[in-house]
Amino acid sequence: MIEADVRVTVSDPPGSVSGFIQVPQEARSILVLAHGAGAGMNHAHMNNLASNLLKQGIACFRFNFPFIEKGSRRADSLPVAIDCSRSAINTAISYQPGLPLFIGGHSFGGRIATHVAVDPPEQVRGVIAYSFPLHPAKKPSVKRAEHLARVNLPMLFINGERDRLADAELLNATQQSLPQLNTHWLKGADHSFKTTKSSARTAAQTYLEAATASNQFINEH
Numbered sequence: 001m002i003e004a005d006v007r008v009t010v011s012d013p014p015g016s017v018s019g020f021i022q023v024p025q026e027a028r029s030i031l032v033l034a035h036g037a038g039a040g041m042n043h044a045h046m047n048n049l050a051s052n053l054l055k056q057g058i059a060c061f062r063f064n065f066p067f068i069e070k071g072s073r074r075a076d077s078l079p080v081a082i083d084c085s086r087s088a089i090n091t092a093i094s095y096q097p098g099l100p101l102f103i104g105g106h107s108f109g110g111r112i113a114t115h116v117a118v119d120p121p122e123q124v125r126g127v128i129a130y131s132f133p134l135h136p137a138k139k140p141s142v143k144r145a146e147h148l149a150r151v152n153l154p155m156l157f158i159n160g161e162r163d164r165l166a167d168a169e170l171l172n173a174t175q176q177s178l179p180q181l182n183t184h185w186l187k188g189a190d191h192s193f194k195t196t197k198s199s200a201r202t203a204a205q206t207y208l209e210a211a212t213a214s215n216q217f218i219n220e221h
Contacts, residue, residue, distance in 0.1 A: 002023040003020070006018075008063050011087075012066055017064045017068075017069045018041065018063065018064045019061065019062065021059070022061075023059040026057060028218075029101070029218045030092060031061070031214070032103045033046070033053075033062050033106075034063065034065070034085060034103075036108045038107075039068075042062075045106065045193065046062060048203070049106065052207040052211035055211065056211050058214065058218065061096075082112055082115050085103070085109075089116070102218055105129065110133075110157075111129065111133055114132075128156045131158070134166040134167065135170070137165055138164070152180065153180065154180055155182070156183075158183075158213055159185060168185070186206050193207065
């Protein structure tokens with residue numbers, strides 16, 4: 001396993017953000033994995049997700065958005081977050097130029113990746129969004145999906161069945177209107193992949209399923 005802390009240069013303050021690359025032996029692809037709006041790249045959820053992806057032979061490049069680096073609780077604007085994501089992608093390419101490249105992330109990070117995918121770097125083969133936040137909690141809407149029609153890359157959204165930020169009926173309808181989008185539903189999981197006892201699913205099973213679905217998508221593209 002190759003692991004390295006890196007710096008990602010960004011145009012907005014603070015000028016650069018933290019990054020972390022992990023490359024397992026015999027890696028077959030690399031995923032630029034962005035965090036959500038509530039915590040940074042080293043949150044337990046991100047660690048668990050990356051750990052399971054690595055076991056599938058998927059290298060991971062994680063990074064912080066500027067607001068996390070500055071200690072702010074307010075997520076960056078779309079332009080700032082998109083710019084940071086593009087810089088992270090370019091940095092990942094410079095470290096592992098030979099691996100097939102995919103982009104994505106959890107919640108806010110996955111949403112930003114889909115915006116990058118409207119006009120992506122040529123090396124990007126697809127997008128994997130974990131817990132895509134289709135709308136705010138208790139405010140069903142598809143406004144955040146309007147740009148997806150302009151994405152020509154294959155996309156995979158992996159969401160929990162109990163995700164309050166993605167009404168299943170609305171997300172399924174969105175998927176049906178977009179041939180480039182596939183969805184995978186995690187039984188009993190919420191927005192953070194937490195499950196209930198009644199679902200008879202453990203956290204380990206949920207993360208493994210998400211990583212396995214990711215690997216299948218990557219292998220197909």
